[in-house]
Amino acid sequence: MPDKHNFTPKGMNDMSDMRGIDTQVRKRRRRVFKEVANLAYTSQNLKDDCEALPYKIVDYDTTDYLDSVYRDRAIIREQIRLAMGMSLRPENRDRPGHLTEGIEESNIDEKYYEPPLMQVIPSACNACPVNQFEVTDTCMGCLAHPCREVCPVGAMTMVNGKSFIDQDKCIKCGKCKAVCPYDAISHRERPCKKACGINAIESDKHGRAVINSELCVSCGQCMVSCPFGAIADKSQIFQLIRALQSGRMIIAQVAPSFAGQFGPKVTPDMFKTALKELGFAEVYETAIGADMGCVAEAEHYVREVATGKQAFALTSCCPSWAMMAKNLFPETIDKISNELTPMVATARVIKEKHPDVEWDFTILKSGPLGGDQQMGSRIVDGEIDYLFFFTDPMTLQPHDTDVKALTRLAGVENIVFCCNRSTADHIISSPLFVDPTYERTIPDYTGYTKRFENKPVVAEAVESAKKRKKKRG
Numbered sequence: 001m002p003d004k005h006n007f008t009p010k011g012m013n014d015m016s017d018m019r020g021i022d023t024q025v026r027k028r029r030r031r032v033f034k035e036v037a038n039l040a041y042t043s044q045n046l047k048d049d050c051e052a053l054p055y056k057i058v059d060y061d062t063t064d065y066l067d068s069v070y071r072d073r074a075i076i077r078e079q080i081r082l083a084m085g086m087s088l089r090p091e092n093r094d095r096p097g098h099l100t101e102g103i104e105e106s107n108i109d110e111k112y113y114e115p116p117l118m119q120v121i122p123s124a125c126n127a128c129p130v131n132q133f134e135v136t137d138t139c140m141g142c143l144a145h146p147c148r149e150v151c152p153v154g155a156m157t158m159v160n161g162k163s164f165i166d167q168d169k170c171i172k173c174g175k176c177k178a179v180c181p182y183d184a185i186s187h188r189e190r191p192c193k194k195a196c197g198i199n200a201i202e203s204d205k206h207g208r209a210v211i212n213s214e215l216c217v218s219c220g221q222c223m224v225s226c227p228f229g230a231i232a233d234k235s236q237i238f239q240l241i242r243a244l245q246s247g248r249m250i251i252a253q254v255a256p257s258f259a260g261q262f263g264p265k266v267t268p269d270m271f272k273t274a275l276k277e278l279g280f281a282e283v284y285e286t287a288i289g290a291d292m293g294c295v296a297e298a299e300h301y302v303r304e305v306a307t308g309k310q311a312f313a314l315t316s317c318c319p320s321w322a323m324m325a326k327n328l329f330p331e332t333i334d335k336i337s338n339e340l341t342p343m344v345a346t347a348r349v350i351k352e353k354h355p356d357v358e359w360d361f362t363i364l365k366s367g368p369l370g371g372d373q374q375m376g377s378r379i380v381d382g383e384i385d386y387l388f389f390f391t392d393p394m395t396l397q398p399h400d401t402d403v404k405a406l407t408r409l410a411g412v413e414n415i416v417f418c419c420n421r422s423t424a425d426h427i428i429s430s431p432l433f434v435d436p437t438y439e440r441t442i443p444d445y446t447g448y449t450k451r452f453e454n455k456p457v458v459a460e461a462v463e464s465a466k467k468r469k470k471k472r473g
Contacts, residue, residue: 018227024065025229031057032076033237036083040241046107047100053080054099075124075229082232085239087114087429088121109242115425116213117233118223120192124230125208128190131172135163139184147176147185195225198324215327219320244279249357252280253346256287282350289345293317296339310335317341372406379409385440386416388424414443 018025035053043049054073066072077099078088084106089097135147141161148156148163155169156176163184165176177185192209193201200215201222209230211222223231243250252275259268272283297315304310315337316322326333340348351357378384387410389403410417418424432438 019224023227025227028057028076028229029079029232032079032083033235036080036235036238037241040238040245047103050080050100050103051098071123075121078121078123079229079232082119082121083235083237085114085234085236087234088119106238107242109239109246109248114234115428116211116216117218118211118216118220118231119234120209120211121230121232122204122206122208124228126228126230127203127207128209129188130190130193130203132167132188133165133170133172133174133177134186134188135165136184136186138182139163140182142181144181146179146181150175150179191225191227192222192231195221197221198328217320217323217327219318219324249281249354250279251282251284251350251354253284253286253343253350256285256290282354284346284350286342286346288349289340289342289347290317292345292349293339293342297337300337300339313337315339317343372403376406376409379406379413379415382413382442384415386427387418388427389417389419390421390424412443414441416440 035057039046039049039053054076057076058069058072061069063069063072066075080099081088084103086102086106089099089101139162141158141163145156145158145163148158152173152175153169153171155166155171157164157166163176165185174187177183177187190201190209193199197219198215198217200212200217202210202212204210209222211231218233220233223233240250254271254275258271262271275283297313301313305313312335314325314332314335316325319341322336325336375384375387375389379387387406389406407417407419416427418427427433
């Protein structure tokens with residue numbers, strides 16, 4: 001865990017200059033998405049067509065960028081899996097892991113991606129130096145050698161008339177680079193690690209990058225910074241196309257940033273028309289919810305901060321920011337806004353404007369306002385099979401007793417219940433989670449509920465109650 005007191009969002013300031021450049025990494029990513037979308041629209045034999053896709057994309061004998069076409073295709077295979085919402089295949093399996101393993105579970109019109117969201121493709125990672133200073137060929141071997149004079153640990157020596165850094169001694173202070181008059185000392189950093197503001201990028205035993213999912217907030221800075229395209233997020237483009245093909249009413253909710261994605265010649269009206277041509281029934285801009293959030297946040301500020309009830313307020317519509325703040329600065333949790341994100345607020349507006357549509361989600365009340373009881377009643381009525389109920393362990397819950405009641409009901413009805421991320425990860429990755437033949441055992445409490453049937457004591461109690469009531473009347 002990084003030192004929270006020294007935390008700086010360096011990923012926001014030291015971003016690679018690749019952003020905005022149409023590199024081979026971007027072109028390949030776009031090609032993979034295009035081919036996956038084409039599978040969803042045209043494939044008659046999904047498994048075979050998917051297995052053939054790496055050969056369709058890498059249809060050449062030699063490669064200008066990687067050491068072989070075989071590695072090229074191996075990387076493409078993993079990128080295809082991620083583009084379809086599936087996880088990478090584990091390395092060194094005891095059994096072969098085919099490209100299409102698990103594809104049937106993804107060939108649906110609604111799917112939550114298999115966590116984690118961000119993954120490093122091992123075969124694509126170049127195992128870049130994490131943090132290393134090196135003397136380049138431009139060293140002039142000058143007489144002054146200021147680099148050697150300023151080194152506090154004696155790591156700089158002379159070899160064949162040129163400066164040389166002993167990596168075992170070097171403490172990465174950068175003083176040598178700062179004083180070199182010829183800028184002959186290079187500072188090599190791993191781009192993904194440099195871009196990550198919370199130090200979630202680590203190394204495996206082979207020196208390749210690996211993401212610590214306990215720290216990662218899924219901001220994507222590492223992905224856009226990797227010049228090898230070795231980091232990718234999971235997509236749901238395949239499932240989205242399946243949803244558009246289902247005949248259901250599918251509404252697109254787009255971020256305001258779409259205005260700058262396609263150049264000045266593409267107007268908002270043209271973009272909306274294009275989405276409708278794809279099959280979306282309506283198009284809403286998330287800015288609707290953002291405006292609503294601004295009003296709510298302003299009211300909260302006037303009511304709480306301006307009056308002195310609260311020292312300050314923290315807010316962001318970015319889930320990654322909220323995760324970072326709660327992980328690294330738990331002491332500020334009570335200052336973080338609980339207002340709806342623009343996406344959720346806009347979704348509620350959409351639902352209100354289309355009351356006749358049978359949506360596949362239900363919005364319950366907040367826990368302290370009775371939402372826990374609403375969930376409890378659905379458990380008892382057999383309407384809930386899985387209950388993922390996350391709470392913040394660092395915050396006092398005003399509805400602790402209700403949460404305990406939910407835990408008891410989940411046990412009584414034998415439904416899957418979890419209250420933390422690790423348990424949820426295990427549940428979602430379990431084969432039983434996607435097994436359509438699995439049926440949970442429903443407990444039979446008939447003996448308990450009928451334990452007083454035909455018992456004189458019950459009849460006597462009822463008769464006694466009637467007499468008391470009659471007497472009072």
